[in-house]
Amino acid sequence: MNAKERILQAATALFNEQGTGKVSTNHIAAAAHMSPGNLYYHYKNKEEIIEAILDRMYAEWDPVWTLPDEPVRVTEKTLRERLLRNFEILWEYRFFYREAVALLLVDERLKRKHVRMTESRMQDQERFAHRFVVDGVLRFPEGSADVRKLITACWIVANNWLAFLEMNGEAVDARSFGEGLELIWAILRPYLTEGETG
Amino acid sequence: MNAKERILQAATALFNEQGTGKVSTNHIAAAAHMSPGNLYYHYKNKEEIIEAILDRMYAEWDPVWTLPDEPVRVTEKTLRERLLRNFEILWEYRFFYREAVALLLVDERLKRKHVRMTESRMQDQERFAHRFVVDGVLRFPEGSADVRKLITACWIVANNWLAFLEMNGEAVDARSFGEGLELIWAILRPYLTEGETG
DNA sequence: CTTAAATTAGAGTAATTACTCTAATTTCGG
DNA sequence: CCGAAATTAGAGTAATTACTCTAATTTAAG
Numbered sequence: 001m002n003a004k005e006r007i008l009q010a011a012t013a014l015f016n017e018q019g020t021g022k023v024s025t026n027h028i029a030a031a032a033h034m035s036p037g038n039l040y041y042h043y044k045n046k047e048e049i050i051e052a053i054l055d056r057m058y059a060e061w062d063p064v065w066t067l068p069d070e071p072v073r074v075t076e077k078t079l080r081e082r083l084l085r086n087f088e089i090l091w092e093y094r095f096f097y098r099e100a101v102a103l104l105l106v107d108e109r110l111k112r113k114h115v116r117m118t119e120s121r122m123q124d125q126e127r128f129a130h131r132f133v134v135d136g137v138l139r140f141p142e143g144s145a146d147v148r149k150l151i152t153a154c155w156i157v158a159n160n161w162l163a164f165l166e167m168n169g170e171a172v173d174a175r176s177f178g179e180g181l182e183l184i185w186a187i188l189r190p191y192l193t194e195g196e197t198g
Numbered sequence: 199m200n201a202k203e204r205i206l207q208a209a210t211a212l213f214n215e216q217g218t219g220k221v222s223t224n225h226i227a228a229a230a231h232m233s234p235g236n237l238y239y240h241y242k243n244k245e246e247i248i249e250a251i252l253d254r255m256y257a258e259w260d261p262v263w264t265l266p267d268e269p270v271r272v273t274e275k276t277l278r279e280r281l282l283r284n285f286e287i288l289w290e291y292r293f294f295y296r297e298a299v300a301l302l303l304v305d306e307r308l309k310r311k312h313v314r315m316t317e318s319r320m321q322d323q324e325r326f327a328h329r330f331v332v333d334g335v336l337r338f339p340e341g342s343a344d345v346r347k348l349i350t351a352c353w354i355v356a357n358n359w360l361a362f363l364e365m366n367g368e369a370v371d372a373r374s375f376g377e378g379l380e381l382i383w384a385i386l387r388p389y390l391t392e393g394e395t396g
Numbered sequence: 397c398t399t400a401a402a403t404t405a406g407a408g409t410a411a412t413t414a415c416t417c418t419a420a421t422t423t424c425g426g
Numbered sequence: 427c428c429g430a431a432a433t434t435a436g437a438g439t440a441a442t443t444a445c446t447c448t449a450a451t452t453t454a455a456g
Contacts, residue, residue: 003433019300021219024413035435040415042433098303101296101364102217115367149384152362156381157351160358164350166299169313183354186347190388201403223444233405238445240403 004042006032008056011049015095020050020103047107054110057093058117064089065124067131074128074135076194082128083158083184087177090162098163125151138191150191154184202240204230206254209247213293218248218301245305252308255291256315262287263322265329272333274392280326281356281382285375288360296361324349336389348389352382 001009010031014023025046029039043049064085068074090097104111129151132138140147161180165172185192199207208229212221223244227237241247262283266272288295302309327349330336338345359378363370383390 019297019303021300022304025415026413035437036415037417037436038434045414095300098299099217099297101361102219102293102300104365105217105296106220111367114365118366146384146387149381153351153355153381153385156355156358156362159362160354163299164354164357167302167312168316169309183347183351186344187351187385189344222442224442233407234445235406235447236404243444 003032003034003038004052006034007039007042007049008053012053012093012095015050015053016093020095020099025049047110050103050107051110051113053093054096054114057089057096060089060092061086061117061121065121065128067124067127074131074137076137076192079132079137080181083181084177086158087162087180090159091172091177094162094166097159098166122151122155125155136193138188139193140191150187154187157183157187201230201232201236202250204232205237205240205247206251210251210291210293213248213251214291218293218297223247245308248301248305249308249311251291252294252312255287255294258287258290259284259315259319263319263326265322265325272329272335274335274390277330277335278379281379282375284356285360285378288357289370289375292360292364295357296364320349320353323353334391336386337391338389348385352385355381355385 007028011023011028014027014031025039026036028049029036032039043052064082068078096103100114104114126148129138129147133140158180161183162172162176165176170176205226209221209226212225212229223237224234226247227234230237241250262280266276294301298312302312324346327336327345331338356378359381360370360374363374368374
């Protein structure tokens, strides 16, 4: 494994364990089995390391909320799969969502990038939701201005469920992902046209 | 205003502006117009300052989710008022909810206190919800195991709505509070027995 | 007043931080 | 094999950090 790779993996692990504040570049270098000088040869500062990690995260997210090809009919199962993948990514990069506002507050450049990414992901998600209506999985009362609000609510729940568990001292594992799914289901239940499967 | 008070106010303001990581005890002392030595006379370290601030936050929260006396019938308005107050407090102490998991990760003592507080607040909230059912504001399908999930979802949305706005670079003001309210309403709408007022 | 306790200022410290510099080593095309 | 470029190690630095110490000042009770 090359140096850049080792740095990103070591940094991600340390950030997830201890939070970005407690982890210095020297710690990262040590964990990656290299000298501080070498680390700085590859990334010119700590922010650049964080940015590189987030670039990967965004890349992992891209395929999650893209639509399957037209002829394929989406089902509840489709949504369930995507949401689970969503939780996996959130957990992989949990350090970021734990302290996102603070991180973006001190790095304007990163913030712009994040806002851009979020907007595009929200659009993907809305297209996704629309497809569910077209394919008859969801049905909203006519002219309901709530669709957007419901999606926003689901988004917030999906993005903060794991942090919620962590804050309350509860262990997070594969089962937690499923429970997060059920929360989304609880919100959407009144609009589901199929059976009562959760 | 006495020294302890000045420290807490200065610290809260700086934390909200810059995040706890960027704010040193020296900064706080300067902002409170006193020497570092004096600050340490009143609080033995930074964690103790944060804990003192959170003690206030918890105290402000206590009355929010306590029930009105039995004879008073609760209405949608009751819920709306409490939720608005909820958002006010979240905004006043936004630094904490921005980086809560990271803060609790490095301060075990604080984490225990927080977990205790959250559990008690969740219970209050469930009693609150039950009262709404009794008073006929909300109606859930019989034997629905979703009530708890819906409350959890509402809780997560309520606690993370402002951070969601901040993360996406949107300004937060009194109107934002109202919009957060509407998200909760969108979730609860199918279970509301009264009119369609949002 | 006197005096003791509470409060304050401010200099000082050891540790840690992000980051630089130089020199050594490795890699690799020709 | 050569030499240049890429990579690495590790010592070093200036700044900042949380926190301590001592001595000065204020407060308040008798």
